[in-house]
Amino acid sequence: MTLSRQRKSDLKRRLAEGRDDSRYCxxxxxxxxxxxxxxxxxNRLYCRSHEDHRERHGSYIxxxxxxxxxxxxxxxALRALHALSKDPLVKQARLGIETLYATAGAPVDAFRTRGLTPEERARVTWARLRQSGVDPLEPLAAWLAVVAVIKADPQPDxxxxxxxxxxGKLIHRLAGGTHKVWQRERPKGGVEVISLHRYPASRGRVLRHVGDNLAAVAEPLELMRFPR
Ligand SMILES: [Zn+2]
Incomplete structure (x- = not known):
């Protein structure tokens, strides 16, 4: 039996074993x-739709x-980061984002990301931020905003x-989409304007990579006491 057939039959057996216990999500x-x-x-704890929910949102509920x-x-957070831009922690974090920008490689437009691995797509996200000239303090503010909104949530995950x-989702949103507009001549005369908009798919694993990249840079900022 080949390794992959062995693994398939193991998987079948494990699936069959799991079927006995009629457990609810x-x-x-x-x-x-x-x-x-x-x-x-x-998954012995959750149903398919809650598994999918976790994939998209990072939480089962x-x-x-x-x-x-x-x-x-x-x-x-952005106001506070600007006010404290000389602080060593802020400088360090800013440098971290600039490094992510600088090492992200060429930005790939959203029409051409098919076939890239999640890691590559995460890098493309940072490259797009760089290309759009997004202030490096913006992603840091995004991190602090998510920390703050979770803290303020009476029923947080x-x-x-x-x-x-x-x-990761917030950074993905900051990176925006690709927009193409062009004109073409109508067969019966005149010109029509065609526009196409595509946003990179916000897939679970890509979001986790982007979020991890940001966490590594932005987490030390949580130690700061920001003026109100
Ligand atoms: Zn469920």
């Missing part, structure tokens, strides 16, 4: 069986924070995965 109020109990996965929820925290994914 651990999310309160969810009536779905776990993926293991459905014989469709290895919390939804992503909206731009409206994060906006005021972002603005406040306190796991670091949620923070990482939420920060």
């Amino acid at each position: 651990a999310v309160i109020g969810c009536a779905q069986l776990t993926t293991a109990s459905q014989g469709k996965g290895l 919390k939804r992503s924070y909206t731009a409206g929820q994060l906006g005021p925290h972002r603005a406040e 306190g796991r670091s995965e949620f923070l990482i994914v939420q920060a």
Whole structure:
């Protein structure tokens, strides 16, 4: 038996074993069986839709924070970072973002990212920020905003995965999309304007890489006492 056939049969056996225990998803109020109990996965605690939810949002139950929820925290953090731009911690973090920008390579437009690995897509995100001239203090403010909004949430998901994914999503949003506009002549005369907009897909693993990159640079800022 080849290694891959061996692994397939192991997987089948594990799936079959999981099917016996008819367990329901651990999310309160969810009536779905776990993926293991459905014989469709290895997760013995959660159902498929809550697994997907975690993939997208970094949490089994919390939804992503909206731009409206994060906006005021972002603005406040950005003001504070500018006011403290001479502080060694801020300087160091700023240098960290500049390094991410500088080592990100060429920006690839959103029409051409197919086939890239999650790591490569994460680098493209940083390259896009650099190309758009995004102030390096902006991603740092984004991190502090996510930390603040989680802190202010009366029912937060306190796991670091949620923070990482939420920060990754915000950076992804800052990086924007690719927009192409061109004109073409109509067959019956005249000119029409065609526009195409594409945003890079915000896939789970890419968000986690981007969030991890940012965490490594921005976490020390949480030690600062920002003036109000
Ligand atoms: Zn569920």
